[in-house]
Amino acid sequence: MKKPKSIRQERILTELNQAPSLRVAELARRLDVSTETIRRDLDELTEQGLLNRTYGGAVRSLSTEPSVTERHTLFVAERERIARAAVQILKGAQVLMIGSGSTTVHTARRIAVEMKNITVLTHSFGVATVLAINPTIKVVMLPGDYHATEGATVGAHTVAFLSGFYAEFAILGASGLGPDGPSDALLECGAVYTTMVARSARTLVVADHSKHDRLFPARYAAWSAVGDLVTDQAPAQALRDCLDANAVRLTLA
Structure with missing residues (x-):
């Protein structure tokens, strides 16, 4: 408690x-x-x-975010609910790409419990670690430069490697959810997320209510490229209107 x-x-x-x-x-x-x-x-x-x-x-x-280790201590119950709801959307998928972040680690942990015989491409060491509890899940770790505060690989090698794969879903967190789309505090991670969106049939964003109506430097996708948003509280009307206008399916956990 x-x-x-x-x-x-x-x-x-x-x-x-x-x-x-x-x-x-x-x-x-x-x-x-x-x-x-x-x-x-x-x-x-x-x-x-x-x-x-x-x-x-x-x-x-509005321009910085704490390390991924510090973020793991915040909104834990909310992120666990988001993870449970997100996995229901992913049922039946065989190949996933998962970005770094605290909410995506919660989602990966739930994937490890509820899904099997899938392949996951990720640049997040936290995601790879929690997926390892399920021996039926094949984890492909992306190469690149190690970003210590995010616990993930980034850079040109990461992006180039992703370009050789396709996935059914990209599962991504966000530092902020603004009127133009989800954004991230780290430019390097934003470039990886943009590539994951481009190489996946659908994009699922998982983010708690503290990210609503916040803007960060790296907008990695327009709302028109996002299929689903799972969050724990209803967004304000202005953000909700942007989601509706771009046919983003909103799930409240």
Whole structure:
């Protein structure tokens, strides 16, 4: 069971996703705790790289994202629900491409439990590791330069290798879900995801609600190239309109 501090800090990050910045006093009022407690939380979250402190408050960075190891500690229950829902969409597929990220690792773990006799191409060491519990799943690890904070291979070799394969699904996470499509904080990963989209018959994006209405440098696909989005909360109307206009099937976990 999550500790109250962990739940509170997730709430702080969620609140900061809804507003450009928030004052300490306002956060204390919304979470019904003391300003001293909020300041300690903000200091811890700043040390983790999840936000930036300002005079009297905090802002959530829109251009950076914490390492994949740090992201694994956030929204765990939500990501597990997303993973369960995503696997239902994948039933019957034989060849998958899976991108890096915390939600895709949760999805890969669920794939390992529920699917068999499939081939998975991935550049994520976390994805490959959790798939290894199922001996019927063949994992093809993509070559490339190792990106330590993401735990994945990237670069020209990764992209070139992918170009020799086709898959039924590309399963991808996102740092942000904006009006023009999903985006990622890392340009190098964005290039790999774009190639996975191009080499797959369908694209499935898995992302929790903290990614809604956020923009990052690498938009790796237009919504018109995405078949399914699995998330844990309904998007705001503007984002929902973009999904509807591009016939993206929305699944709420």
